Amino acid sequence: MRPLDYLSTAAAAMLANPIRTCLTMLGIIIGVGSMVSMAAIGAGAQAQVQEQIRSFGANVLMINAAVRNQGGIRTAGNIRRPLTIEDSRAIAELPSVRAAAASVAGPAQAVHGGRNWGTVINGTTRDHFAIRGWQLASGRLFEPGEEAGGGKVAVVGSLVARRLFGDEDPLGRVIRILNTPFEVIGVLKEKGSAAGQNQDDVIFVPLLTAMIRLIGSANAVNRDAIAFIMASSKSDDSMTAAIDDITSLMRQRHGLTGNDENDFTITTAASILAAQEASTRTVAILLGAIAAVSLVVGGISIMNIMLVSVSERTREIGLRLAIGARPRDVRKQFLLEAAVLCVVGGVIGVLLGGLTAIGVAKFVGWRVLLEPQVAAVAVVFAGCVGIFFGYYPARQAARLEPVMALRTD
Amino acid sequence: MLLEARRISKQYRSDSTAVTALHPTSLRIDNGEFVAILGPSGSGKSTLMSILGLLDRPSSGEFFIDGRDSATLSDDQAAGLRNRLIGFVFQSYHLLPRQSILHNVELPLLYSGVGRAERRERATQALTAVKLPHRIDHLPSQLSGGEQQRAAIARAIVTKPAIILADEPTGALDSATGWEILQLLIALNRVGRTIVLVTHDVDIAHQASRIISIRDGTIVSDQSAAAARAAAAAAETMEQCDAAA
Numbered sequence: 284m285r286p287l288d289y290l291s292t293a294a295a296a297m298l299a300n301p302i303r304t305c306l307t308m309l310g311i312i313i314g315v316g317s318m319v320s321m322a323a324i325g326a327g328a329q330a331q332v333q334e335q336i337r338s339f340g341a342n343v344l345m346i347n348a349a350v351r352n353q354g355g356i357r358t359a360g361n362i363r364r365p366l367t368i369e370d371s372r373a374i375a376e377l378p379s380v381r382a383a384a385a386s387v388a389g390p391a392q393a394v395h396g397g398r399n400w401g402t403v404i405n406g407t408t409r410d411h412f413a414i415r416g417w418q419l420a421s422g423r424l425f426e427p428g429e430e431a432g433g434g435k436v437a438v439v440g441s442l443v444a445r446r447l448f449g450d451e452d453p454l455g456r457v458i459r460i461l462n463t464p465f466e467v468i469g470v471l472k473e474k475g476s477a478a479g480q481n482q483d484d485v486i487f488v489p490l491l492t493a494m495i496r497l498i499g500s501a502n503a504v505n506r507d508a509i510a511f512i513m514a515s516s517k518s519d520d521s522m523t524a525a526i527d528d529i530t531s532l533m534r535q536r537h538g539l540t541g542n543d544e545n546d547f548t549i550t551t552a553a554s555i556l557a558a559q560e561a562s563t564r565t566v567a568i569l570l571g572a573i574a575a576v577s578l579v580v581g582g583i584s585i586m587n588i589m590l591v592s593v594s595e596r597t598r599e600i601g602l603r604l605a606i607g608a609r610p611r612d613v614r615k616q617f618l619l620e621a622a623v624l625c626v627v628g629g630v631i632g633v634l635l636g637g638l639t640a641i642g643v644a645k646f647v648g649w650r651v652l653l654e655p656q657v658a659a660v661a662v663v664f665a666g667c668v669g670i671f672f673g674y675y676p677a678r679q680a681a682r683l684e685p686v687m688a689l690r691t692d
Numbered sequence: 693m694l695l696e697a698r699r700i701s702k703q704y705r706s707d708s709t710a711v712t713a714l715h716p717t718s719l720r721i722d723n724g725e726f727v728a729i730l731g732p733s734g735s736g737k738s739t740l741m742s743i744l745g746l747l748d749r750p751s752s753g754e755f756f757i758d759g760r761d762s763a764t765l766s767d768d769q770a771a772g773l774r775n776r777l778i779g780f781v782f783q784s785y786h787l788l789p790r791q792s793i794l795h796n797v798e799l800p801l802l803y804s805g806v807g808r809a810e811r812r813e814r815a816t817q818a819l820t821a822v823k824l825p826h827r828i829d830h831l832p833s834q835l836s837g838g839e840q841q842r843a844a845i846a847r848a849i850v851t852k853p854a855i856i857l858a859d860e861p862t863g864a865l866d867s868a869t870g871w872e873i874l875q876l877l878i879a880l881n882r883v884g885r886t887i888v889l890v891t892h893d894v895d896i897a898h899q900a901s902r903i904i905s906i907r908d909g910t911i912v913s914d915q916s917a918a919a920a921r922a923a924a925a926a927a928e929t930m931e932q933c934d935a936a937a
Binding site for chain 1 (some may be wrong): 742745747748772775776780786799800802803807808
């Protein structure tokens, strides 16, 4: 029997009972559909996370003071030794580091005319913008004189500009933060949100201005304490060198020796990415398990229907054996029927899953990413399910004795 | 010699009891014969035909088909011989209900690996030979019983087999239609096909050139149709004499 004849025989058997064929495929359709739509949603979420992290900056390092560990209890703000402006300057001079900028940050209400907006005040230096790759939409950054002299100037994020000024041009206007007037000298380009936080909801002021007039130092004991340092490496390749250099410099500055634990942490986009990838992998495994379970259930329903079909078509099998079908021809016929059922169900499932993902993107607003290789894997997997669960019924069919099968009514 | 059975028997086992359907039987059928196997239901004639058609294997004894010992045949080899050497005609036609007449007739060629175009051509020829060249795209249920049996005969001859095994081919038909089917088998015999016809009907059996009578799993007579007719006439005369006396 020729390969194509097997296929047309299987197709004829499927078309002979279309309603049953559709019902049989339902499990596979649902399994593959959920697999494809979940993969699309998962891939979309992952792409979004990666994009957010990219907006953080590929060669950006963030240095924070480590939280003190007291008998296993770690409390926010209870740090072992604060970072200082001097730490930031020393880091900036390392050969592997291009720039470093110290920051203090805190919440505050900003007022302009009749409008006000609660936002984050970030005191920092102009290097901060270069490190983050953050560009101005209009205006300018802090002058060195304003940074050294505690100038009352502000660079605002695009969201803050919209909230406080609406359609007006903010440049040259005065906003009040904690009753101190600040002149808006620059508006930043939109950067979007990262790690669940809208990065455009921020007002930047010179570091000294923030420490003296608005927030104070990051630590009640040390006047020079700052909250964190942002730094960038010379290139993507020198990230590892920069991490090593900063680590040994900080250990030296903080007088740590031997087995002393670091009293600071260094965060990079890569480390955030690794953490995020671990969590998305967990979700992906979970979704994969759901899809696998529904495919197995679909496969069992195929086996069920195939067994019914074999017993219903005993006479047909008997006749085929009588006129010269070998047992293996009968086995192949039923196996192929199961596989074709599953592959056709798989293709329908891919289409339905794709539509579901598009629907989710449209109506729920989640980002989805349809990947053709996922669809291909899903269809191939469905075919394998068909062959696996079709094998037993097909073997039953091939084992029928022709003389008994012919006599069955 | 086409078929030779040497002391073949068949027992069926159901749980603890064994039922003997066929006692040791020997039989030879040559090329070009038209043999009727005559017997009432339960006589073992269907069992005998199943063994002759390689659908079943004897419990004991030897069976040779076309010079080959059936005991040495694998299931696949037996399937190949059924495909090439034997055409089956059944009482209930056994056409696939959801496929067209043409497709039904093509079916044996599918299993001998014949290509699509040639399948179609040979199936059409076979349908013409049984005088059913029209309605080949119909489903079996759209045809009368006689037409369905013609299609089944077309299916049996489409591989040009040496033997046609017909199991009560007229059993489900009225006598006029049954007669036509019988004429078709006689015509096939004239062009060289060996026909083995299983029936319980004496009148049908008398159309064959040789009649093997079977009763309770044993062959009770094996004679030419002429001899059988003479015997029957003699028996009738005896009865009339008895009645007159």
